[in-house]
Amino acid sequence: MRTSYLRGLTVLGLLLMLAALYMIFVYVPTEATMGAVQRIFYFHVPLAWLAFMAFFIVFICSVVYLVMRNPKWDLVASSSAEIGVIFTSLFLISGSLWAKPIWGVWWIWEPRLTAALVLWIIYIAYLLVRSYVQNKEQGARLAAVVGIAGFVDVPVVALAVALWRTDHPSPVIFEGGLAPSMLYTLLVCITAFSVLFLVLLLLKLANKDIESEIKQIYKQLI
Amino acid sequence: MDNLGFLFAVFGIAWLVLFFYVLVLIRGQDRLRKEVTKLNAIMKEKGTDKPAH
Numbered sequence: 001m002r003t004s005y006l007r008g009l010t011v012l013g014l015l016l017m018l019a020a021l022y023m024i025f026v027y028v029p030t031e032a033t034m035g036a037v038q039r040i041f042y043f044h045v046p047l048a049w050l051a052f053m054a055f056f057i058v059f060i061c062s063v064v065y066l067v068m069r070n071p072k073w074d075l076v077a078s079s080s081a082e083i084g085v086i087f088t089s090l091f092l093i094s095g096s097l098w099a100k101p102i103w104g105v106w107w108i109w110e111p112r113l114t115a116a117l118v119l120w121i122i123y124i125a126y127l128l129v130r131s132y133v134q135n136k137e138q139g140a141r142l143a144a145v146v147g148i149a150g151f152v153d154v155p156v157v158a159l160a161v162a163l164w165r166t167d168h169p170s171p172v173i174f175e176g177g178l179a180p181s182m183l184y185t186l187l188v189c190i191t192a193f194s195v196l197f198l199v200l201l202l203l204k205l206a207n208k209d210i211e212s213e214i215k216q217i218y219k220q221l222i
Numbered sequence: 223m224d225n226l227g228f229l230f231a232v233f234g235i236a237w238l239v240l241f242f243y244v245l246v247l248i249r250g251q252d253r254l255r256k257e258v259t260k261l262n263a264i265m266k267e268k269g270t271d272k273p274a275h
Contacts, residue, residue, distance in 0.1 A: 037225035040232045047236070086243060094232045101225040196240070203247040210254040217261045221268070 006206070009199050016192035023185040031182075040098040042185055046193040047091035048116075052154050054084030054197065055123065059151035062144035074140045075212075077147055079204035081126050083197060088120045103167065112160035112168040119157055122150035 024042045031038035061077035064070075095113070096106045107113065126146045133139030161168055178186065 035225055037229050039229055043232055043236055086239065090236050090239060093235055097228045097232045097235075101228050200243070200247070203244070203251070207247060207251050207254060210251065210258060214254065214257055214261065217258070217265065221261070221264065 003206075006199065006202050009195055009202070013192065013195035013199050016188065016195055020185070020189045020192040023188055028181050028185040029179070034102055037098060037101050040094055042189045044091055044094040044098060045186060046190045047087050047094060048157075049190060050193050050197045051084050051087035051091060051119075052158065053194075054080045054087060055119070055147075055151055055154050058084065058123075058126070058147040062147035066141065066144050066148075071140070074144065075205060075208045076201075077144065078127075078130060078140075079201055079208060081123050081143075081147065082204065083200050085120065085123045085127060087197070088116070088123065092116060092120060108167055110167045111164040112157060112166055115153060115157040115160050119150070119153045122146065122153055126150060 020042070024039050028039070028042070030036055031041075057080040058077045061073045061080065065073035065077060095116075099108070100106050126143050129146055130139050130143045133142060156163075160166060
């Protein structure tokens, strides 16, 4: 059943991505101040939001895992963390490539960028804890604690622009600062990336399922 | 016009990374499925009952 859902979602994701690319490069007008490079916004923002979503999933699943000790929750948390790290890497890179032509520098140590880098480091640490602790169950528990504590940084990144004086652009999406065509394009991009996230998560979970099955078979063989 | 290079770099890097990750996941799945098939065959030889995947 999961395979047919996965195929359907993958096709849907591809179609949404194609629609998103059309809207980014053809439909949406060029922004007046920053020019064509502003179109990075339509990848940068969805990548950031989906990274936050991924770490929210890690947070919830880590809490449930620590309470119920059911390894399935740990599998979802670890899969989501891996995808979250990839999305965070991509939004840091896209932000840097956007910053260079606009600010003239690749990076500045301002609150939002610094908090985002800290977020990336926290979840790299989450993955390292899982890999390097010898006892897998202990590693999962330690990682769950990192996943729960580390989630504190997500609202810090999200609210940094409101809390501190920062060079990062102020929020415009919920403040009505986007033209309708830009808002529609952003919404399509967010939807496309959400489906992509789901596809990646289901693929990762499918692999972990098969790994568990292999472990069971080895136990029977021994 | 120079800024278009940054725009295409973002899209290029994002697509490359995501494509590479999907490839790693799919190849990983293929390898795992082959291992399951191999192990099922061993189990069958040994005459042990197991559910098929």
